[in-house]
Amino acid sequence: MIEFRDAIRDALAEEIERDPAVVFFGEDVAAAGGVFAVTKGLHERFGDERVFDTPISELALASAAYGAAVTGLRPVIEIMFGDFMALPMDSLVNQASKFWYISNEQGTVPLVVRGAVGGGGRFGAIHSQMHGTWFQGIPGLKIVAPSSPAEAKGLLKASIRDDNPVLFLEHKRLYSVKGPDPEEEIIPLGRARVARAGSDLTIVAISKGVPDALAAAEELAGEIDVEVVDLRTLRPLDIETVLESVAKTNRLLAVEEGPRTGGWAAGLLGAVAQEGLHDLDDAWILATDETPIPYSPTLEDAFMPTAAAIAAAVRSRLSVAAG
Amino acid sequence: MEGSRVSSEIEAGPSVEAARAAVPAEGPPDRRWLDAYGRMLLIRHFENEMQRLFLKGEVHGTTHLAAGQEAVPVGVCLALEPDDYLAGTYRGHGHALAKGTDPAALAAEMLGRANGVCGGRAGSMNIVDLEHGLVGCYGIVGGSIGAATGAALTAKRQGRVAVAMFGDGATNQAYFHECLNFAVVHELPAIFVCENNFYGEFTPMQKVTGGRDIAARAAAYGMDSALVDGNDLWAVEEAARSAVGRARGEHRPTLLECQTYRHYGHSKSDPATYRPKEEVERWLARDPLTLTRERLLALGASEADVEAVERDARATMDRATEDALAGAYPDPATERATEFAP
Numbered sequence: 021m022i023e024f025r026d027a028i029r030d031a032l033a034e035e036i037e038r039d040p041a042v043v044f045f046g047e048d049v050a051a052a053g054g055v056f057a058v059t060k061g062l063h064e065r066f067g068d069e070r071v072f073d074t075p076i077s078e079l080a081l082a083s084a085a086y087g088a089a090v091t092g093l094r095p096v097i098e099i100m101f102g103d104f105m106a107l108p109m110d111s112l113v114n115q116a117s118k119f120w121y122i123s124n125e126q127g128t129v130p131l132v133v134r135g136a137v138g139g140g141g142r143f144g145a146i147h148s149q150m151h152g153t154w155f156q157g158i159p160g161l162k163i164v165a166p167s168s169p170a171e172a173k174g175l176l177k178a179s180i181r182d183d184n185p186v187l188f189l190e191h192k193r194l195y196s197v198k199g200p201d202p203e204e205e206i207i208p209l210g211r212a213r214v215a216r217a218g219s220d221l222t223i224v225a226i227s228k229g230v231p232d233a234l235a236a237a238e239e240l241a242g243e244i245d246v247e248v249v250d251l252r253t254l255r256p257l258d259i260e261t262v263l264e265s266v267a268k269t270n271r272l273l274a275v276e277e278g279p280r281t282g283g284w285a286a287g288l289l290g291a292v293a294q295e296g297l298h299d300l301d302d303a304w305i306l307a308t309d310e311t312p313i314p315y316s317p318t319l320e321d322a323f324m325p326t327a328a329a330i331a332a333a334v335r336s337r338l339s340v341a342a343g
Numbered sequence: 344m345e346g347s348r349v350s351s352e353i354e355a356g357p358s359v360e361a362a363r364a365a366v367p368a369e370g371p372p373d374r375r376w377l378d379a380y381g382r383m384l385l386i387r388h389f390e391n392e393m394q395r396l397f398l399k400g401e402v403h404g405t406t407h408l409a410a411g412q413e414a415v416p417v418g419v420c421l422a423l424e425p426d427d428y429l430a431g432t433y434r435g436h437g438h439a440l441a442k443g444t445d446p447a448a449l450a451a452e453m454l455g456r457a458n459g460v461c462g463g464r465a466g467s468m469n470i471v472d473l474e475h476g477l478v479g480c481y482g483i484v485g486g487s488i489g490a491a492t493g494a495a496l497t498a499k500r501q502g503r504v505a506v507a508m509f510g511d512g513a514t515n516q517a518y519f520h521e522c523l524n525f526a527v528v529h530e531l532p533a534i535f536v537c538e539n540n541f542y543g544e545f546t547p548m549q550k551v552t553g554g555r556d557i558a559a560r561a562a563a564y565g566m567d568s569a570l571v572d573g574n575d576l577w578a579v580e581e582a583a584r585s586a587v588g589r590a591r592g593e594h595r596p597t598l599l600e601c602q603t604y605r606h607y608g609h610s611k612s613d614p615a616t617y618r619p620k621e622e623v624e625r626w627l628a629r630d631p632l633t634l635t636r637e638r639l640l641a642l643g644a645s646e647a648d649v650e651a652v653e654r655d656a657r658a659t660m661d662r663a664t665e666d667a668l669a670g671a672y673p674d675p676a677t678e679r680a681t682e683f684a685p
Contacts, residue, residue: 043496075528080489080521087493087505090478091428095496107517114483115490120684123471123479124462128684159682183684256683 025058025195027169027202028134031176032059032096036066039094042180045072046081046098046134055100056136056195082108082133086116089131089185096180102137102151102189109154116185117160128183132176137165138191138228138277140324145312150227150278152189152254156287162209163254165189167230169199174207175252182209191228210253212261218247221334222265224288225275226251233275235327236334243340254284262288263296272303273334275325280307306333371643377652379421379576380635383413384656386437387632389446390607392664393436393453393467397611401668402453406467407434411574411606414631415538416441418579419506419599422587428476428494428505430487433468434538434605435480438508443475446663456670463673464680478505484543485509485518488535492522495531495596504532504590512543514557523564523598532590534583535561535598538573544609545617561598573601574631577638603631 022030036042044062046054050073053060063071074081078099085095099105105112116129139148152163162184166172172190179186186209215230216237223233223246230250237246249265251258266272272292274285285305292303306325314320334340390410396402409416412434420441423429431438439449444460452459453467460472468482478494481487491507498505513519514537526533537557541548549555561568567589571582579601586597604626608615615623639649 072529075521075524077521077525079517080492080525083486083489083518083522084493084496084525087430087478087490088496089493090473090490091494091497091505093497093500095493110483110486110518111489115479115481115486118469119471119479121680121682122461122465122469123473124460124464125684126461126471126473162683 021198022169022201023195024169024172024197024199025056027173028058028176028190029060029062031173031180033062033065035177035180036062036070041092041094042096043070043088043093044096045074045085047074047076047100049073049098054098056192058190058195059098078104078107079111083111083115085131085133086111086129089116089129090119090127094130094180096132096134099133099135101147102135103146103149105135105151105154112155112161112185112187113158117158120184121160129185130183131185132179132188133186134188134190136192137189138193139313139320140193142315142317142320143192144315148313150189152187152226153278153283155187156254156284160184161255162186163189164209164252165191165227165254166252167194167215167225167227167250169197170202171207171250171252173202174204175209178206178209181206189227193228197231207252210256210258212249212251212258214247214261214265215250216246216248218245218269220245220269221271221273221338222247222249222262222269223273223275223330224249224251224262226254226284227277229275229277229325232325232327233330236330239327239331240334240340244334244338246334257288257291259288259291259295262292263299266292266296267299270299270301271338272300273337274305275330276305276307277325278308279310280305281310283307302337304337306330372639375421376576376639376642377644377648379417380639380649381652381656382417382441383576383632383635384653385446385659386413386417386440388656388660389436389440389450389663392450392660394607396454396664402467403455404466405610405612406453407610408607409434409437409605411626411630412538412540412603413437414576414579414635415536415573415601415603416508418576419508419534419536419583421580422583423504423506426476427503428478428491428498429508430478430490430494430506431470431480431508432487432510433480433482434510435470435508436467438480439470439472439477442472442477444470444472444477446659447666450663450667451670454667454670455672456667457673458667458670485513485516488513488518488522491535492526492531492533495526495533496529498532499594502591504534504587506534506536508536508538510543511537511539511541511548511552511557513537514560515551523561523566523596526596527564527566530594531596532594533596534586534590535596536583537598537600539600539602540605541602542605542609542618545613558598558600566596566598568598568600571599571601573603574629574634576631576635
């Protein structure tokens with residue numbers, strides 16, 4: 021068994037060890053070992069050249085990572101909270117994601133931006149957001165959101181070896197989760213996985229939504245047989261795996277931690293409707309309210325699409341009486 | 344730099360007479376100064392040619408011309424090795440040509456042709472030429488500063504240096520302040536070259552720049568800086584050489600404020616009527632091409648040598664235009680772009 025945060029640290033350590041071009045930097049990641057204690061020991065092990073602390077300058081550190089990437093390094097940076105991704109946006113949207121194409125493929129941008137995301141930690145509106153959807157409409161940028169320790173390790177190692185800029189979203193409420201050790205060294209980016217097989221309903225989720233959907237599926241077992249699809253990446257989006265699942269279950273629920281408007285779930289339903297309408301009996305979205313994320317525990321708990329909320333939504337929609 | 348200080352208020356800098364008076368008695372100038380003059384002429388011809396082709400509908404969208412600012416990138420690149428890095432701006436044709444980009448490939452890119460340096464995918468504002476160390480030109484004001492700061496992280500391992508070219512407008516962007524600080528604390532071999540042409544788009548620099556002194560901003564970050572007459576090729580080269588030495592040898596970054604002037608407006612749609620006539624005339628009288636020519640002759644170059652350089656530059660540009668215009672447009676039917684690098 022391995023903890024999510026240790027899986028991330030191990031992936032970083034193994035890739036820094038494996039490839040001299042990999043460097044890792046961010047705010048409080050070296051001496052302090054990261055505000056979520058994810059990167060402890062890396063600086064001691066690899067030294068200033070490979071692992072270092074930066075000023076609180078998100079734009080500078082993202083753009084520095086970009087400039088380093090196009091000249092031959094493979095930087096991994098940490099943006100402490102995903103909410104701070106509003107600051108380095110120019111570098112990621114206008115520089116990193118465009119370079120491969122507009123340079124006519126003269127060079128690649130092997131760059132990973134790690135960030136802690138998600139609600140449930142009482143961090144309030146501006147330390148709890150999921151920034152994946154802010155970037156989902158940008159061609160050239162991969163977006164990865166792992167759901168378990170083993171997934172985190174394999175996907176992060178794949179992200180670091182990828183020659184494209186990758187946003188890597190780590191849910192704060194997963195950091196202390198323990199799970200089975202990874203079976204695969206690398207999990208290829210862009211392929212969803214069936215996390216639980218079922219025949220009546222497909223629930224699609226990413227990140228912490230996957231264990232929540234799995235818990236809801238267990239609660240619903242005996243009433244309705246739920247299949248859970250872990251998308252793993254928002255871009256590229258693996259529609260094929262979702263279509264295969266829906267062909268079997270004929271019902272689709274997309275669970276998104278974030279507002280429905282402009283979210284990934286709406287795009288997913290659109291794509292499934294376009295390609296697989298004939299397989300659909302029902303399709304809907306469970307998302308959050310169209311408000312900022314609240315602070316107070318009572319308000320935040322009610323805001324989040326928890327396992328209980330998912331199970332209740334399924335029962336309500338499919339008119340299944342609570343077992 | 345001594346001998347080349349000009350006020351951050353808009354004033355003409357040292358005159359041709361002053362340049363002549365400063366001539367050392369060492370005999371004819373090194374060939375590289377003649378070549379640098381040729382490169383400056385090529386940039387001027389290139390910009391005039393792009394203006395002409397724009398009016399004919401061959402250059403599309405918009406374009407930002409750097410005529411009048413040639414001495415800055417050419418002087419800076421004289422101090423660089425070919426494999427050093429440079430990031431330019433949307434007013435970047437001169438940056439690319441100074442760094443070594445083939446003028447025909449650059450012209451073809453302006454025309455959106457498949458034989459362009461970026462296959463027609465980039466256009467005027469977004470040139471990349473990695474083979475010549477040009478890590479991009481940036482359409483967002485200040486973007487070059489971030490890109491060069493990152494290139495300096497790589498350069499530090501390689502014994503190279505990285506240069507950011509940017510305008511006075513960029514010195515009020517987060518990129519400038521964050522990256523100057525970043526470069527100092529991480530001891531990066533970076534050189535930040537501000538081409539202060541006194542106008543951020545249509546707005547006078549003095550109206551929007553607190554303190555009105557760009558070079559002085561470096562001191563707050565513990566960075567070396569110099570105020571340079573950006574129309575004086577020799578002054579730019581000297582300042583850049585000293586900055587390159589500090590960067591390569593000691594990993595100490597430098598801010599160079601090179602004061603210069605653009606002959607055209609901000610972009611193709613801007614006649615630049617906001618600039619006082621006397622100011623424009625004063626700067627036109629200090630055209631860097633005229634200053635460089637006069638200086639070369641004063642240093643002992645023969646009229647014949649100078650004229651040969653001038654003929655070559657003209658012929659190079661004419662060939663470049665011809666090659667560019669002969670190029671085909673990229674064919675959407677055969678374009679094989681992929682979203683991601685494999």
